Amino acid sequence: MSLLSVFDEALRVARPDVYYLRRNFLSVLVTMLVTPLLYFVSFCYGLGSSVSDIGGVSYVAFVIPGVVALSTLTSSFSAIANKVLAQRIYYTSFDEIVLCPLSPSAVILGKALVGFLKSMLACSILLAIGLLMSADGMHVTPMLYLCIAVSCLTFSFLGVLVGFISKSLTDIIMFTSLIVVPMTFLCGTVFSVSSLPEAVQYFISALPLTYSVECIRAAALGWGVPLLSLAVTAAFGAAFFAICHWMLVSGRISKK
Amino acid sequence: MSSSKRPSRDPEAGASEYIIDAEGVVVRFGEKTAVDGVDVKVLPGEIYGLLGPNGAGKTTTIRVLTTLQTPTAGRISVGGLPMPSENKGIREKIGIVQQMISLDKDISVRENIICHGYFQKVPKADIMRRMDSISSAMGLTPFLDSTVVRLSGGWQRKTSIACALMHDPEILFLDEPTAGLDTQSRHMLWDMIRQLNKAGTTIFLTTHYIEEAESLCNRVAILNGGRMAALGSPRELCDGIGRFAVEHNNEDHTRSYRYFSDWDGAKAFAAGFGDDESVVLRKTSLEDVFLELTGRKVTADFVKVVRI
Numbered sequence: 001m002s003l004l005s006v007f008d009e010a011l012r013v014a015r016p017d018v019y020y021l022r023r024n025f026l027s028v029l030v031t032m033l034v035t036p037l038l039y040f041v042s043f044c045y046g047l048g049s050s051v052s053d054i055g056g057v058s059y060v061a062f063v064i065p066g067v068v069a070l071s072t073l074t075s076s077f078s079a080i081a082n083k084v085l086a087q088r089i090y091y092t093s094f095d096e097i098v099l100c101p102l103s104p105s106a107v108i109l110g111k112a113l114v115g116f117l118k119s120m121l122a123c124s125i126l127l128a129i130g131l132l133m134s135a136d137g138m139h140v141t142p143m144l145y146l147c148i149a150v151s152c153l154t155f156s157f158l159g160v161l162v163g164f165i166s167k168s169l170t171d172i173i174m175f176t177s178l179i180v181v182p183m184t185f186l187c188g189t190v191f192s193v194s195s196l197p198e199a200v201q202y203f204i205s206a207l208p209l210t211y212s213v214e215c216i217r218a219a220a221l222g223w224g225v226p227l228l229s230l231a232v233t234a235a236f237g238a239a240f241f242a243i244c245h246w247m248l249v250s251g252r253i254s255k256k
Numbered sequence: 257m258s259s260s261k262r263p264s265r266d267p268e269a270g271a272s273e274y275i276i277d278a279e280g281v282v283v284r285f286g287e288k289t290a291v292d293g294v295d296v297k298v299l300p301g302e303i304y305g306l307l308g309p310n311g312a313g314k315t316t317t318i319r320v321l322t323t324l325q326t327p328t329a330g331r332i333s334v335g336g337l338p339m340p341s342e343n344k345g346i347r348e349k350i351g352i353v354q355q356m357i358s359l360d361k362d363i364s365v366r367e368n369i370i371c372h373g374y375f376q377k378v379p380k381a382d383i384m385r386r387m388d389s390i391s392s393a394m395g396l397t398p399f400l401d402s403t404v405v406r407l408s409g410g411w412q413r414k415t416s417i418a419c420a421l422m423h424d425p426e427i428l429f430l431d432e433p434t435a436g437l438d439t440q441s442r443h444m445l446w447d448m449i450r451q452l453n454k455a456g457t458t459i460f461l462t463t464h465y466i467e468e469a470e471s472l473c474n475r476v477a478i479l480n481g482g483r484m485a486a487l488g489s490p491r492e493l494c495d496g497i498g499r500f501a502v503e504h505n506n507e508d509h510t511r512s513y514r515y516f517s518d519w520d521g522a523k524a525f526a527a528g529f530g531d532d533e534s535v536v537l538r539k540t541s542l543e544d545v546f547l548e549l550t551g552r553k554v555t556a557d558f559v560k561v562v563r564i
């Protein structure tokens with residue numbers, strides 16, 4: 001099966017999401033941008049002037065890529081997870097997708113696709129706002145975009161995976177409050193993780209957002225090519241995808 | 257168990273005669289046996305109904321026949337293709353409308369139908385053409401631009417059927433297509449199912465409405481507790497327990513029934529009751545058959561408890 005045909009099939013799977021987005025573009029956009037904009041306001045304006053420089057850049061410049069990384073997670077994860085869960089459990093439409101001549105890879109990619117594109121858009125807007133706020137020291141490069149793209153894709157796959165393994169909305173809410181919310185606070189989005197206690201550092205080193213923040217920040221602030229953290233972020237994404245694939249092929253995603 | 261034979265066909269001639277041919281299907285969920293040794297043999301072009309109370313195993317049977325559920329045991333072929341080796345080919349030949357409405361509720365009817373065309377890899381040039389012809393045949397055209405959430409249950413169900421028809425399946429599976437619908441919508445769907453069948457689609461449907469099985473199906477299988485209790489045309493099933501029924505209203509508000517194959521016997525029996533007793537002599541209905549086979553007593557006991 002060629003990559004091209006997987007992509008063609010993924011576009012078919014993503015089509016309903018495209019229709020939905022076309023109708024509700026503005027509200028979707030606003031919803032995505034609220035959390036990161038609140039971070040911008042509270043950390044850059046509220047806190048920014050009273051915090052000293054970190055790693056040779058102003059606190060504001062430090063926070064901006066952190067918030068961009070954060071939104072690679074927040075702008076699509078829960079939308080995808082909730083939708084996939086609903087399609088599996090409440091509408092059983094996932095069973096019908098399984099009956100269609102579409103490869104499992106295409107189904108996973110298709111379910112993640114619109115979320116991924118939405119996150120990319122949100123990140124671009126946030127980056128533009130960030131540049132207006134503090135352009136000094138920021139490097140918008142292809143490398144930065146690669147880091148953002150890998151991160152968006154990783155968390156879109158995480159959304160599909162959580163949609164696959166959850167048995168009800170309660171499971172998603174639990175996953176969100178036990179894993180996602182701690183990630184948004186602890187993974188170095190608005191402060192340097194080196195200031196945290198060692199035990200916490202061990203914990204957050206197991207969380208994908210840590211690496212996503214690391215590579216996006218390094219790329220944005222020109223701190224060298226963050227190959228390792230980019231690779232770890234991608235590895236998380238590949239693992240999420242692989243588990244989804246295994247669940248689909250072994251028939252574990254069905255409601256029954 | 258009786259089996260109906262259409263005059264033009266001889267079902268015993270060979271397995272290839274049946275478009276759905278399943279033998280000894282068993283489905284266990286842990287300790288629970290949902291389907292317990294069921295045979296399903298459907299002739300091309302017929303409307304075959306699986307009638308049974310809630311929990312009888314209808315959905316599980318449909319899920320097995322549509323490759324969605326791997327059976328614990330059983331030998332199955334659909335459209336002449338064996339399961340599971342030819343599941344891919346089987347999926348091309350079947351359409352399914354599940355018990356729950358599985359449409360994308362936030363987008364329009366048109367968009368849902370088009371999406372199904374894309375999922376099924378219908379050639380792009382054909383998608384619009386098929387959507388137009390299917391939706392006009394079903395009277396869906398005026399609703400094409402409505403968002404699915406805004407439609408009533410009957411139109412949502414029709415949209416689901418339109419989606420399932422986009423790849424032109426030979427066999428359409430309908431799991432309780434009219435459950436929860438009002439009378440108008442139900443009759444509208446029945447007409448539509450008959451039209452589809454006339455156009456050549458084999459229909460396999462499940463229902464717990466006796467009326468539906470009676471008015472729609474060429475043959476009805478009664479499923480109870482995961483087992484087939486009877487099979488035949490509605491007429492044959494009634495004849496099976498006796499064409500005439502004598503219904504006696506007991507003093508404790510319950511009823512007793514007896515069935516007779518001949519009118520005279522039934523009449524003589526009814527005449528045996530005293531003048532002050534309430535006796536009804538009538539034709540046996542599919543409802544009688546259903547209740548006899550799936551446990552009339554349960555219902556009678558229930559009535560008693562309620563009245564006390």
Ligand SMILES: Nc1ncnc2c1ncn2[C@@H]1O[C@H](COP(=O)(O)OP(=O)(O)O)[C@@H](O)[C@H]1O
Binds near residue numbers: 288313317
């Ligand atoms: N995934 C499952 N796990 C355990 N029991 C199940 C499962 N699916 C169905 N059952 C049980 O199997 C029986 C038949 O279910 P079903 O086929 O849905 O019945 P029907 O569609 O006739 O109402 C029911 O008792 C139901 O509880």
Ligand SMILES: [Mg+2]
Binds near residue numbers: 315432
């Ligand atoms: Mg059912």
